[in-house]
Amino acid sequence: MDPQLTEVGQLFERFKAAFVRKDFDTCTNLLSQLKVLLTKFRSLPPLFESTPNAVNELLLAREIYEHAVVLSVKIEDQDAFERDFFQLKPYYTDAGSRLPPSQQEYLILGLNLLRLLVQNRIAEFHTELELLSATALENPCIKHAVELEQSFMEGAYNRVLSARQTAPHETYVYFMDLLAKTVRDEIAGCSEKAYDYLSINDARQMLLFPSDQELLEYVKEEHPEWEVKNGSVFFQKAKESTPCKEIPSLQLINQTLSYARELERIV
Amino acid sequence: MTQDVEMKEQPAPSNSVTVSPPSTLHHLKEIASLIETGAYDREARRILRAIRLTMALRRKLKASVLSSFLTFALTPGSEALTRLSSYLPKEDEHEMEVDTATSAAQPPAKHSLPELEIYCYLLVLIFLIDQKKYDEAKACSSASIARLKNLNRRTLDVLAARLYFYYSLCYELTGNLAEIRSNLLALHRIATLRHDELGQETLLNLLLRNYLHYNLYDQAEKLRSKAPRFEAHSNQQFCRYLFYLGKIRTIQLEYTDAKECLLQAARKAPVAALGFRVQCNKWAVIVRLLLGEIPERTVFMQKGMEKALRPYFELTNAVRIGDLELFRSVAEKFSSTFSSDRTNNLIVRLRHNVIRTGLRNISISYSRISLADVAKKLRLDTVADAESIVAKAIRDGAIDATLDHSNGCMLSKETGDIYSTTEPQMAFNSRIAFCLNMHNEAVRALRFPPNSHKEKESAEKRRERQQQEQELAKHIAEEDDDDF
Numbered sequence: 001m002d003p004q005l006t007e008v009g010q011l012f013e014r015f016k017a018a019f020v021r022k023d024f025d026t027c028t029n030l031l032s033q034l035k036v037l038l039t040k041f042r043s044l045p046p047l048f049e050s051t052p053n054a055v056n057e058l059l060l061a062r063e064i065y066e067h068a069v070v071l072s073v074k075i076e077d078q079d080a081f082e083r084d085f086f087q088l089k090p091y092y093t094d095a096g097s098r099l100p101p102s103q104q105e106y107l108i109l110g111l112n113l114l115r116l117l118v119q120n121r122i123a124e125f126h127t128e129l130e131l132l133s134a135t136a137l138e139n140p141c142i143k144h145a146v147e148l149e150q151s152f153m154e155g156a157y158n159r160v161l162s163a164r165q166t167a168p169h170e171t172y173v174y175f176m177d178l179l180a181k182t183v184r185d186e187i188a189g190c191s192e193k194a195y196d197y198l199s200i201n202d203a204r205q206m207l208l209f210p211s212d213q214e215l216l217e218y219v220k221e222e223h224p225e226w227e228v229k230n231g232s233v234f235f236q237k238a239k240e241s242t243p244c245k246e247i248p249s250l251q252l253i254n255q256t257l258s259y260a261r262e263l264e265r266i267v
Numbered sequence: 268m269t270q271d272v273e274m275k276e277q278p279a280p281s282n283s284v285t286v287s288p289p290s291t292l293h294h295l296k297e298i299a300s301l302i303e304t305g306a307y308d309r310e311a312r313r314i315l316r317a318i319r320l321t322m323a324l325r326r327k328l329k330a331s332v333l334s335s336f337l338t339f340a341l342t343p344g345s346e347a348l349t350r351l352s353s354y355l356p357k358e359d360e361h362e363m364e365v366d367t368a369t370s371a372a373q374p375p376a377k378h379s380l381p382e383l384e385i386y387c388y389l390l391v392l393i394f395l396i397d398q399k400k401y402d403e404a405k406a407c408s409s410a411s412i413a414r415l416k417n418l419n420r421r422t423l424d425v426l427a428a429r430l431y432f433y434y435s436l437c438y439e440l441t442g443n444l445a446e447i448r449s450n451l452l453a454l455h456r457i458a459t460l461r462h463d464e465l466g467q468e469t470l471l472n473l474l475l476r477n478y479l480h481y482n483l484y485d486q487a488e489k490l491r492s493k494a495p496r497f498e499a500h501s502n503q504q505f506c507r508y509l510f511y512l513g514k515i516r517t518i519q520l521e522y523t524d525a526k527e528c529l530l531q532a533a534r535k536a537p538v539a540a541l542g543f544r545v546q547c548n549k550w551a552v553i554v555r556l557l558l559g560e561i562p563e564r565t566v567f568m569q570k571g572m573e574k575a576l577r578p579y580f581e582l583t584n585a586v587r588i589g590d591l592e593l594f595r596s597v598a599e600k601f602s603s604t605f606s607s608d609r610t611n612n613l614i615v616r617l618r619h620n621v622i623r624t625g626l627r628n629i630s631i632s633y634s635r636i637s638l639a640d641v642a643k644k645l646r647l648d649t650v651a652d653a654e655s656i657v658a659k660a661i662r663d664g665a666i667d668a669t670l671d672h673s674n675g676c677m678l679s680k681e682t683g684d685i686y687s688t689t690e691p692q693m694a695f696n697s698r699i700a701f702c703l704n705m706h707n708e709a710v711r712a713l714r715f716p717p718n719s720h721k722e723k724e725s726a727e728k729r730r731e732r733q734q735q736e737q738e739l740a741k742h743i744a745e746e747d748d749d750d751f
Contacts, residue, residue: 122520123518123519123520123521124485126518126519126520126612126616127484127485127518127519129612130482130484130518130612131482131483134606134611146615150615150618150619153616153619154618154619154622154656154659155655155656155657155658155659155660156647156652156655156656157655158649158651158652158655159652186659187655187658189662190655190658190659190661190662191658192662193658193661193662194657194658194661194662194668194669194670195658195669195670195671195672196669196671198672199672199673202672202673248689248692252692255696259699259703262703262706262707265707266706
């Protein structure tokens with residue numbers, strides 16, 4: 001057995017032990033050491049040299065990065081998540097044909113989808129989605145994220161919130177909580193346009209606040225333009241597009257002049 | 268997908284489809300001389316013409332004709348000749364005799380022009396692909412690419428671009444496109460360094476195709492946005508570029524841009540490229556639906572496309588009515604078509620539009636309707652769902668209405684008089700701008716012969732003059748030789 005590989009393996013065991021103990025500080029320290037050690041393997045991306053131990057090294061590295069992704073969720077660090085995920089991705093795509101499939105793969109891909117959703121990066125969400133096969137889309141972890149996106153786009157926010165209970169894995173809960181915050185802002189934005197007024201009770205339920213007090217605080221901070229009186233919240237309606245009373249002369253002159261110029265060129 | 272490419276390569280009927288008498292070999296020789304003059308005069312347009320003529324001959328190519336052409340065009344005993352002839356299958360002798368007889372009649376000239384050599388590669392490659400001998404084609408194309416890397420002549424660009432295309436095509440046909448990706452990237456780099464714009468254009472498209480084949484939209488977009496852009500040299504390549512760009516934009520939810528690209532690609536594509544236009548139309552239909560537009564019936568009734576666009580027609584119908592149940596059944600019924608077109612994920616996105624259209628219909632028909640009824644009409648599970656969906660539709664401006672939470676109903680607003688706003692003015696303006704732009708682009712696309720305004724020299728005279736110059740040059744060269 002290659003001494004380097006054994007060294008990394010032992011360190012990783014310590015990492016896993018700390019991970020189980022939920023000693024995340026030690027985990028982070030060990031992880032950075034592990035990452036440095038991994039750079040010495042020439043079989044890993046981007047070199048992909050076929051050394052005798054290539055498969056073992058790739059497998060070990062993949063597992064380390066998988067743990068890194070989950071760890072980043074636990075310590076609630078989204079940037080670390082993104083970094084680790086991108087380091088992990090080549091193991092699924094480029095080295096996928098040489099390695100046995102990972103149990104964690106769909107879980108992590110689903111987490112990534114959820115992250116993109118929370119950060120409202122819908123374009124990237126769909127780009128990632130295109131990479132998944134039909135079987136992957138059937139996986140509960142992926143399906144969960146896809147359905148969330150759909151409900152989110154439709155505006156069925158209560159479905160988004162109730163999805164928290166059906167989260168396929170404990171790590172999903174962190175992102176679901178973040179999503180709840182986004183959803184609240186969305187609901188507030190929609191209500192503002194859709195309703196003339198709401199009773200405080202209804203508004204509280206709709207915006208998912210446990211008490212009136214918190215609702216009032218939220219209104220004060222996020223939407224100072226809302227008016228609270230007589231036990232109701234009144235939304236200031238954005239001014240309707242009034243029929244134009246005067247002719248937008250300057251714009252018309254500009255347009256007509258440009259037509260004249262173009263016509264001149266043609267004739 | 269491969270089909271559409273094949274279609275596009277068939278040129279519009281060109282003048283060479285004359286009555287058969289002169290043999291294919293004879294035609295090939297004419298083309299060879301065209302390439303020669305093109306190479307000497309440094310006129311890429313002649314070589315382009317040669318390729319067009321070749322495409323017309325494509326169906327008539329036979330192994331025997333090819334091998335005698337190879338012996339005619341290439342220096343005997345050269346490496347290229349032996350290599351290329353090895354790809355051709357041996358055929359019966361009697362057919363050979365006819366051709367050798369004709370070729371023997373002419374004195375074998377000494378040709379060692381790289382253009383001719385590359386042309387021979389191209390010819391053999393096309394022949395192999397047509398004969399479905401993909402493994403030989405792969406070997407042949409790789410050999411030609413290796414040879415091309417060592418040649419740096421601008422007159423080769425046109426031929427090289429074609430070779431790149433077939434190179435990628437035969438790897439695609441055998442299903443291992445990923446293998447040549449790094450090679451294509453290297454070629455693109457070389458083409459950029461040599462200012463070979465046609466090559467860059469072709470290779471960029473091939474790379475995009477390569478990435479999109481594996482759904483790598485992210486990489487495709489990154490390459491596309493960083494690759495140098497310039498005026499398109501070839502209409503076909505530009506069409507393809509627009510199509511790929513349209514696909515990328517669709518996936519990234521930039522529907523307005525995507526629609527423009529896809530429609531333009533469909534319009535610019537040559538009439539013969541039916542498969543390509545069908546693909547463009549399919550994507551364009553979906554993008555327009557996603558934008559909330561309903562494509563006209565004429566889109567689906569275009570000649571030769573009715574059958575291919577049928578699933579999309581039914582889909583459009585479902586979206587137009589706003590019936591979720593119908594939408595679901597259509598999506599299921601044609602799911603195999605949609606997954607082979609790789610539009611499945613886009614169709615999933617459409618669900619939201621179906622609900623919107625249904626909601627819009629309701630809001631137009633009723634001035635006041637309870638949310639429970641809305642949920643029932645749209646076949647949504649709960650009233651709470653309906654309420655938040657309606658709220659979002661109102662915020663996004665899809666419908667003009669207000670909600671009354673305490674009574675649980677939706678109140679539609681009177682539709683205002685659109686003619687009292689600046690809306691018609693704006694629509695009118697955008698149409699005029701479109702027409703003017705179209706005219707300007709048409710003018711820009713016109714091609715003028717070089718220096719036509721300076722000298723009124725006729726084509727014949729010029730050719731004469733050039734011939735004289737060449738002869739003079741030859742004389743001088745010979746005299747130089749004599750001196751030693």
